[in-house]
Every structure is written in structure tokens, then in C-alpha cells.
Amino acid sequence: MTEMRTLKVALLGCGNVGAQVARILIEDADALAARTGARLQLSGIAVRNVNAPRDVDLPQELFTTDAETLVKDADLVIELMGGIEPARTLILSALSNGACVVTGNKALLAQDGPTLYEEADKAGVQLSYEAAVAGAIPILRPIRDSLSGDRITRVLGIVNGTTNFILDQMDTTGAQFADALAEAQRLGYAEADPTADVQGHDAAAKAAILASLSFHTRFALDDVHCEGITSVSASDIAAAKEAGFVIKLLAIAEKLTDANGKEGVSVRVHPTLLPREHPLAAVRGAFNAVFIEAENAGELMFYGQGAGGTPTASAVLGDLVSAARRLVLGGPGRTETTTGHVPALPIDAATTSYYIGLDVADQPGVLAKIAQLFAEHGVSIEIMRQTIHRDAESNVESAELRIVTHRASEAALAATVEAVKGLDVINSVTSVLRVEGV
Amino acid sequence: MTEMRTLKVALLGCGNVGAQVARILIEDADALAARTGARLQLSGIAVRNVNAPRDVDLPQELFTTDAETLVKDADLVIELMGGIEPARTLILSALSNGACVVTGNKALLAQDGPTLYEEADKAGVQLSYEAAVAGAIPILRPIRDSLSGDRITRVLGIVNGTTNFILDQMDTTGAQFADALAEAQRLGYAEADPTADVQGHDAAAKAAILASLSFHTRFALDDVHCEGITSVSASDIAAAKEAGFVIKLLAIAEKLTDANGKEGVSVRVHPTLLPREHPLAAVRGAFNAVFIEAENAGELMFYGQGAGGTPTASAVLGDLVSAARRLVLGGPGRTETTTGHVPALPIDAATTSYYIGLDVADQPGVLAKIAQLFAEHGVSIEIMRQTIHRDAESNVESAELRIVTHRASEAALAATVEAVKGLDVINSVTSVLRVEGV
Numbered sequence: 001m002t003e004m005r006t007l008k009v010a011l012l013g014c015g016n017v018g019a020q021v022a023r024i025l026i027e028d029a030d031a032l033a034a035r036t037g038a039r040l041q042l043s044g045i046a047v048r049n050v051n052a053p054r055d056v057d058l059p060q061e062l063f064t065t066d067a068e069t070l071v072k073d074a075d076l077v078i079e080l081m082g083g084i085e086p087a088r089t090l091i092l093s094a095l096s097n098g099a100c101v102v103t104g105n106k107a108l109l110a111q112d113g114p115t116l117y118e119e120a121d122k123a124g125v126q127l128s129y130e131a132a133v134a135g136a137i138p139i140l141r142p143i144r145d146s147l148s149g150d151r152i153t154r155v156l157g158i159v160n161g162t163t164n165f166i167l168d169q170m171d172t173t174g175a176q177f178a179d180a181l182a183e184a185q186r187l188g189y190a191e192a193d194p195t196a197d198v199q200g201h202d203a204a205a206k207a208a209i210l211a212s213l214s215f216h217t218r219f220a221l222d223d224v225h226c227e228g229i230t231s232v233s234a235s236d237i238a239a240a241k242e243a244g245f246v247i248k249l250l251a252i253a254e255k256l257t258d259a260n261g262k263e264g265v266s267v268r269v270h271p272t273l274l275p276r277e278h279p280l281a282a283v284r285g286a287f288n289a290v291f292i293e294a295e296n297a298g299e300l301m302f303y304g305q306g307a308g309g310t311p312t313a314s315a316v317l318g319d320l321v322s323a324a325r326r327l328v329l330g331g332p333g334r335t336e337t338t339t340g341h342v343p344a345l346p347i348d349a350a351t352t353s354y355y356i357g358l359d360v361a362d363q364p365g366v367l368a369k370i371a372q373l374f375a376e377h378g379v380s381i382e383i384m385r386q387t388i389h390r391d392a393e394s395n396v397e398s399a400e401l402r403i404v405t406h407r408a409s410e411a412a413l414a415a416t417v418e419a420v421k422g423l424d425v426i427n428s429v430t431s432v433l434r435v436e437g438v
Numbered sequence: 439m440t441e442m443r444t445l446k447v448a449l450l451g452c453g454n455v456g457a458q459v460a461r462i463l464i465e466d467a468d469a470l471a472a473r474t475g476a477r478l479q480l481s482g483i484a485v486r487n488v489n490a491p492r493d494v495d496l497p498q499e500l501f502t503t504d505a506e507t508l509v510k511d512a513d514l515v516i517e518l519m520g521g522i523e524p525a526r527t528l529i530l531s532a533l534s535n536g537a538c539v540v541t542g543n544k545a546l547l548a549q550d551g552p553t554l555y556e557e558a559d560k561a562g563v564q565l566s567y568e569a570a571v572a573g574a575i576p577i578l579r580p581i582r583d584s585l586s587g588d589r590i591t592r593v594l595g596i597v598n599g600t601t602n603f604i605l606d607q608m609d610t611t612g613a614q615f616a617d618a619l620a621e622a623q624r625l626g627y628a629e630a631d632p633t634a635d636v637q638g639h640d641a642a643a644k645a646a647i648l649a650s651l652s653f654h655t656r657f658a659l660d661d662v663h664c665e666g667i668t669s670v671s672a673s674d675i676a677a678a679k680e681a682g683f684v685i686k687l688l689a690i691a692e693k694l695t696d697a698n699g700k701e702g703v704s705v706r707v708h709p710t711l712l713p714r715e716h717p718l719a720a721v722r723g724a725f726n727a728v729f730i731e732a733e734n735a736g737e738l739m740f741y742g743q744g745a746g747g748t749p750t751a752s753a754v755l756g757d758l759v760s761a762a763r764r765l766v767l768g769g770p771g772r773t774e775t776t777t778g779h780v781p782a783l784p785i786d787a788a789t790t791s792y793y794i795g796l797d798v799a800d801q802p803g804v805l806a807k808i809a810q811l812f813a814e815h816g817v818s819i820e821i822m823r824q825t826i827h828r829d830a831e832s833n834v835e836s837a838e839l840r841i842v843t844h845r846a847s848e849a850a851l852a853a854t855v856e857a858v859k860g861l862d863v864i865n866s867v868t869s870v871l872r873v874e875g876v
Binding site: 020024028031032034035130136137138141142145146147148149150151216279282294296297298299300301302303304305308310311313314315316317318319320321322325 | 470472473568574575576579580584586587588589654717720732734735736738739740741743746748751752753754755757758760763
């Protein structure tokens, strides 16, 4: 048997995921070599402080603060530092040196992906980032390769475990947002500063990546309309539940034709009602899932753990072995295709169904007035349900009206809601939420 | 812009899937060229009868009965004839000519895969077969590439839509097997001769393919223990339902250590009880899904349409575009790794939980007797539930006992069931079914 080639692997960053990647590279070295056709030698781990405590016991001599030198000497570079700089400069340096790069840096990819892809193309090496979206779930490679002969029409993703855990807690226990967030923080599902998760920014970066691969066009973070879950109340959840829905924070990318007949893609993140029988509705706790609709394949769903050191490390290692196999076999890396050239559409061009909760005056003719107003705005009502409450003590009656619309443009729906607010028979608009999957 | 290279595509077979593949190759030619970097020109379709009626209107001049000549002149060959010969000879001829081959022929792969893989390796070309397992669902590529840095420990798959439809019908309507089968035939979900589906042979071929990729070892059809669903009765389904389970035909491949400490893989197909909250339990109708457990990734599930011309064509086209991209980029194809070298274990070495339904004498001490017998065989009982029925007219009481065991070896469980049958307090053993996911 001929001696196996050795490939040098530089690891940048040793946090939650990085430490597990290092552990697996060392512990599973023989199995990884057998599958790759080359030994993957961890040549060093670049960190800010070589003496910081780690989750995993790793050989001290691997640690260095000199990331530049480590990168220069590597065949494969794994970037798990996060943030924009110095990650960006180090990745570009690795690519131009001819190293394949594996990264999980969704913020960098969403902000400056095109620069990285172009550098990888120019150098003829692979840049892979499966870990950047939905942790352990193989989703980017299936979109890029398995569905390359199909036309994806729509992607709906639960891609942020923190917000899914919070919404699931609220749904299960009836808790308010603040209490569910506190519970998520106690259990380690939410960070001390939860802004990036609960405001939807993390999901928005992933939405840009999913949309780019699905529609063969490069979308950036600016193309994504983003709403978080901080304003979702316990009563929204309860009302949704009663109507047979569950509220999820979805990353959505879908092909649309706007009012002027212009084709484009709407990329957005917002709390969304889903019918309880929809496959995504069953995705509980901190799990992630991506639901894809394609012209030929029909409906597909990919489900698994969206975060966590060890699960995410699985995605990093999968990219690493695939890139290393390519180095062993020879031949250039596989590049993205960006021949779609479809524009990102503004949120106003999106069409969706709406769930609207109204506190209305309990008097004859109210339903007719509201229905007429919807009709005037070209928004068709699918379900309209009125519930009368009578306060036992005061004997005062109040009426609650719940409306689910057919799909209409965001613009028409926003105008309708504005007009509804002006009606004298309306006490208040209690909730306005988008609906998918109906 | 330089002129794009043209790659000649030969299609063998024009049934349900083949006709859709041809249609998409023609209709989506521009989009496919943009994604591939080369034009994919359908050079001909080999069929037995050029004048047979087709599902899709295709140019008559494409049809030929001369498959050999078509293959000789092709860069890419799509084999969708099914069956062993002439498919096998044509694929080997294509590979040795240096053409990449895409096939959906699970029977051929399960029976003679190694010969094909070796020929592909020798020629340095790609042999891909995503369509062979679970139709439109991207599952083989994720296992081979995305999970290549992980260790899969277990695969549970609903990989036959016909049997899933039948079992789902029985579960939903309470129908007997024969009636549900007739309904499946009426709706086109089952063939006139349903043997390959209902006896589990189709699922067994897919189990062999899933196990081979998951455990980096070539397993053949002979390694798969196979039981179909013909003996699943309406009362089995009803009893399972009452106990919180659903019955699914599962293809299972799992890593085990047998009683002698020998490591191996158990590959099997049999009707299986799953708790209703298990992700696979929600897979309804003719849908397919594959549930994977991996050391690092944890639990993953892939869900979608497992059959049908258009969905399966999506998987074929995905393989085709991927292979064509490789031809355009240059460099050798990607080969399977078979360095796992784990043996297939016989069904006796498998460990599983069992659900056992017993019709027992209604007299004191019966439960104790049965419990003792299980203990003697080293099988631990998880749940034991007795229901007493009293016939209103005769006033005769009968007792039904339902037992769910903890995981134990198939051998121990079989011996226990045999021994139970010999007890004088047992009127009959009404059902014996394996349980997973508890």
C-alpha cells in the first residue's frame, strides 16, 4: 500500500463548534483518512488567547495567536471565528493561496459573500459553508446539487433555534415572550444578549444564503425584509392556536410576479401562522427545518438540529471531507451558479395570507361593513369568525372577530388594515400576522 | 461569449419517469445549460417499441430501438429501463466508454452494484443513482457527502409509498389490508401485481443501498432480512393505535454489537410500531421519509415524494446536472468509499423492542406467570396492560394482554414468544410486532 498523502488543516476559532471540530479531527483521524483518501492533519488552532479555558481537552501546542502564518501553510482552512474581520481577510488570503475554505460564518456570507465566491472561483478552489444555515441539517448541498435540475419556487425555513424554542414554549405553556426568553436563556438556548436571534437578524442572514442558492442569484442582507418575534404576544399565540394555527418565525424566499408583471424573488423573515397539520408545524423546541417547494420534486422537508457545537461540527466536517476528496482526486472545485439574475422584490410585492384579530362593537351590520371594506381593497376573505364574550359581572358584551384572508399583496393588505382601523365599529386591531401553508 | 460545449445525453427507457426526464431536458434546456455550463442535448431515447403511446408528447425522431449505438455516442447516459438485463450490459458499456451514468435502477444496484461501482472507478467517471431511493428526496448525496465527516449509527426509512399509503389507509379508516390495497390500486398508488411492494422486496433493495452508503460497506439484497405487510391486520393497527403507536413498513440499517461482541450492521425491512409523536409517524399517504441518527449530527429527517414520474425525474436531473458540471470542469468523478468493512449481521443479532398482543385466560396469576417467563428469557417488560372484555349475551369474559418490551435481541424475543405460546393460560398470540423509536 502506498503512503497516504497528508493534508494540513488550519482551524480558526475554538468556540463551541470549533472545539468539537478539533476533537473529531483528532479522535476520528483514521476513519476520516479512510473516507478522504488522505490524512487530515490539524496543523494548528488560531485563537485570541491560547490560555483560555475550552470545552474540550485539546493539545496545548496546537494553539497559536498567529492566524496569518497558520493559514499560509494550510491545504484546508476552517473558519469558525465569526464576525466580519479578521475572518474576511483570512479567508481571502487562504483562497488566494489555493486552500479550500470551510466556514460557518453566515454574517460574513450574507454581507460580503460575492467577494468570497469570486476569489474562490478565481483560485479554482472550494468554498463551502453548510454549517452556516440550519446547523447539522444537510440543506445547502441538496439545494445546490440535488435540486440543480429542478426549479425551486419557494423555501420556508425554521432556521433559528432560539426563536423556535421561545415560540414553542409560548405555544405549549401559554407563557409571555419575556418569560419564554428567560427560560431559553436559563437552558442555554438563548444568549445573554438575544438581539440577533429575537430581532430576526440571524434568520435574515440565513434567508439571504438560502435565497441565493435556491434562485441562482446573489442576494444580500439588504434584500431581506426582517421582522423579529418581540412583538408576538401570548394572546396572539392563543388566538392562533384556537384557530388551528401555530406561530413560527419563518425565513421565506419565493418566486413572485409583482403587480407590474415583473418577476422576482421575495426574501423575508417574519412571524408566520402555519396550519397545525403543516410539516413545519411539528418542528418543536430548538430544532430547525427547511421546507422546499420545487416544480418537479414537489414538497421536500429537511429536519434536524440547527445549532450546538457537536451537530454543527458534523456539517463542518462533511464540507471538509468533501473538499479534501476533491483535492485528492484533482480537478477544480465546484462553483456556485449565479445565472438566475432575478431581482429581489420589496416586501410590498410579496403576496401572503393574513390573520387579523379585531375587537369590534357588538352591533348588527358590523360584519357586512368590514367585509365590504376588504372587498373594496381587493382582498378576499377566506374565513371570518365572530365570538361574543359577555362579562359575567358587568353584563357588557364584547365581540372578537378573526379573519383569515386569501393571498393578496402586502401593499393591499396593509392598506386594508389601515382602513379597518378607521372604522367606527372597530375598538382595536388586536393582531395582524402573516399566514403560510394554507 | 465563447460557444458553449454540447454534451450528448442518451436516455434508456421512456416510462413514467423517463418521459418526464425527456420533457424537462427539452423544455428547460436553457436553464439547465446555464447551470451546467454546457448544453445537454437529448440525442435519443431507446425503447422497445418506438410507436408505443407515451404520457408526454415527444419528438418522434428521438426514439430508437438501438440502445447500443445510442450509448456508444453519449457523454451522459440515463438508464430508466429497470430490470437486470439489458440495463446492466448497457450501463457497463457506457461506463467503459467513459460516459457518466445516472440510473434509478434499485434492483440492479442491490443485486450487482459492486460490479457497476468498480467499472465506474476504473473509468474515472460518475455513476449516480439518487432516484433509486426515496424518489425526489435528496438522500443519497447528503449521506455520501454531507455526512462524510460523521458516523451514522442508524437509518430508519419509509421508502415505499405503496405500503405507506396502504398502512395509512388502514390506520385512518380501519380498513383491512385487502381493501386498502384495492383502494391503492384504484388510485394508482399500487400496481396490478403489488408483490414487490407489499412483500417488502422494493424496500429491501433500497435498504441495501442506504446501508451501503451509510456504513461505507457494500451490502447486497441477500444481507437484508425482509418481511412485508400482508399479514398486518386491521386489529393489529387498531391495537397499536390504542396504545399510541402507528404501524409503518421501515427499512432499517443500524450498527450493532452482537451477543459475542462482534460489531456489524443489521439491515432489515419489517412492519414496525412507532410512537405517534415520532417524526416518521407523521409521514402520511404515499410520502417517503428517511430518519438518520448520527453520532455528531444527532437526529435528521428527509421528507418528500418517493415516487411519481415528475418528482423522480427531479432526482434524475439533479444527478445529470452534477455529473455534467464535473465533465465541464474536468477532473475525475467522485467514487464511493467502501472502507467500512463491517459485516452484515443476521436478523437474530438485531435488538429491538416488541409489541405482543395476547388473548389470555381471565384468571388470577396469569400476569405473574407471563412476567416470570419473560424474565427467565432475559427480556425486560416496559409496559403491560390488561383489558377485560365481557360478552353481553354469553356473559363470558375474555382478557387481552398487551406487552411492550425493552430492547432485546431478536433471538431472545423469538424464544420468549415461543415459550409464551406453550403456556396453558394463553388462548392465542394475536400479534407480534417490532417497535422502534421508543
